[in-house]
Amino acid sequence: MPIRPKASQAASMTSPGCPRRRSLTSSMAVCATLIGLPAAAWAQSSVQLYGDLDTGLAYVNNVGGHSQYRLTTGTIDGSYWGLQGSEDLGGGARAIFRLERGLSVATGEGLNDHPMYVGVGTDTLGTLTFGHQYDSIHDYFQTFTLTGSNGGTAFAHVLDNDNANNSFLAANSVKYTSATYGGFSFGGLYAFSNQAGAFSNNRAYSVGVNYSAGSFNAGAAYLHNNGRGNTTSGAYDSLTLPGPANTVFNANVQQQNTFGVGMSYELGEFTLSGAFSRAINSGVSDADTGAPMPSLALNNYEINGIYKLTPAIMLAGMYVYTNGGGAHWHEGGLQVDYLLSKRTDVYLESIYQRASSGAPAVINTNDPSSGRNQLMLTTGIRHRF
Numbered sequence: 001m002p003i004r005p006k007a008s009q010a011a012s013m014t015s016p017g018c019p020r021r022r023s024l025t026s027s028m029a030v031c032a033t034l035i036g037l038p039a040a041a042w043a044q045s046s047v048q049l050y051g052d053l054d055t056g057l058a059y060v061n062n063v064g065g066h067s068q069y070r071l072t073t074g075t076i077d078g079s080y081w082g083l084q085g086s087e088d089l090g091g092g093a094r095a096i097f098r099l100e101r102g103l104s105v106a107t108g109e110g111l112n113d114h115p116m117y118v119g120v121g122t123d124t125l126g127t128l129t130f131g132h133q134y135d136s137i138h139d140y141f142q143t144f145t146l147t148g149s150n151g152g153t154a155f156a157h158v159l160d161n162d163n164a165n166n167s168f169l170a171a172n173s174v175k176y177t178s179a180t181y182g183g184f185s186f187g188g189l190y191a192f193s194n195q196a197g198a199f200s201n202n203r204a205y206s207v208g209v210n211y212s213a214g215s216f217n218a219g220a221a222y223l224h225n226n227g228r229g230n231t232t233s234g235a236y237d238s239l240t241l242p243g244p245a246n247t248v249f250n251a252n253v254q255q256q257n258t259f260g261v262g263m264s265y266e267l268g269e270f271t272l273s274g275a276f277s278r279a280i281n282s283g284v285s286d287a288d289t290g291a292p293m294p295s296l297a298l299n300n301y302e303i304n305g306i307y308k309l310t311p312a313i314m315l316a317g318m319y320v321y322t323n324g325g326g327a328h329w330h331e332g333g334l335q336v337d338y339l340l341s342k343r344t345d346v347y348l349e350s351i352y353q354r355a356s357s358g359a360p361a362v363i364n365t366n367d368p369s370s371g372r373n374q375l376m377l378t379t380g381i382r383h384r385f
Helices: 007-013 024-034 039-043 136-140
Strands: 045-063 066-073 080-090 093-103 116-122 126-133 170-177 184-191 203-213 216-228 239-243 247-267 270-286 296-310 313-324 327-339 344-355 373-384
Touching: 116 170, 136 184, 136 203, 136 216, 136 247, 170 203, 239 270
Parallel strands: none
Antiparallel strands: 045 066, 045 080, 045 373, 080 093, 093 116, 116 126, 126 170, 170 184, 184 203, 203 216, 216 247, 239 247, 247 270, 270 296, 296 313, 313 327, 327 344, 344 373
C-alpha cells in the first residue's frame, strides 16, 4: 500500500515551493513539474509496506530433561516487516528493491534473518540483484518440503541442516533469477568473502532449476561454501551441527556442499510432495574451542501432503527420515490451519521426533532433549498486513 509520511516528514523531502500537506504521490507529481522532471516517471513507481506477525503458545515435553511451556514467535512464518518497490526504467526494464527486518513478537528483539537487496530486471531477461539474499536451496528446493510451504519453522529437518527453512541468508551476494521459458526457470547466486588476500575464505555459490507443467512441479538446487564461519564479514556465520551425547555444537566448516531435489503433484484439493537433500560438512572444528570434530554428512528423505478440506481449513502432514554420522532421526508432524479472514488465521501443530541411541533429539526452534524423544505441541495466531 502507498506510504504516506507525516507532514513534517513530507516537508523535509520537498524542495522549496513544493506542497507540504498533500499525499506523497500527489506531492511528488507537483514537485516534479516544478523542478522540470517528467511527472509520469513518478506515477510509474511504487512502494509497498507489508509484513507478517506470528505468535502463540507451545508445550515441549523434554528440553534438557524438563517440560517447557513458552510464548512462541514465528512458529510458521518468522515475524517481520518489509518495504518493497519498483521503478519503471522504460523499454520493459525496471529497478527493484526489498528491505525486510525480522523480529520477535514475544521480546521485541530485531533479527537479521530476512532479505535486503536492490537490482534491475525485465520480464524477458530475468532479474539481477545485490545484497543479503536467499540462496538457490530456498528458490528451487524449499517449496517441496513442508517447512518451506504450509508447515513452517518447526517442520525443518534436523537443525535445518540443508537450509530448507532459511536459517541463514547469503551476505555480500549477487543473484540472477531467470524468466520462465517453456515451463523452465533457473538461477544462481555468488556471495563474496570480502576478505583481502583470501577470496574463497567464507564465500558461497549456488545454482538451481525448476520445471512446471500443469499439476506437476519439480526442482533441484546445489549450494557450496568454503570456510563458513571463519570470518565475521563473509557469506555465512558458523554452523550448528549435531554433537555427541544429546548435544549440539557451533562449528566452523571448511567445506559444505548441499544438494536438494523435489517434486510435487496436485490432485484436486490435495498436493503430494517428495523431497531429498544431502548436506556434506567437512573440515569441521568447534567454533568455541577450535577442537577438530568428525566430518558429517546428513541425508533427509521427506514425504508430505497438503489438503484443502474447506475454503477456510487446511490440513498438512509430513514424515522425514534423516541419517548420517552413525545416527538417524524419525520426525513426523501434523498441522491444522483455520482462516479467520484473508489475512488472519489460527493454527494447531504437533511435531514428534525420535533419534537413535546417543543422538540428540531436537525439533527445530527447541533446545535438545535429554533423551531420544521430543514432542512439541503448539498453537498460535498469524496476521499478514
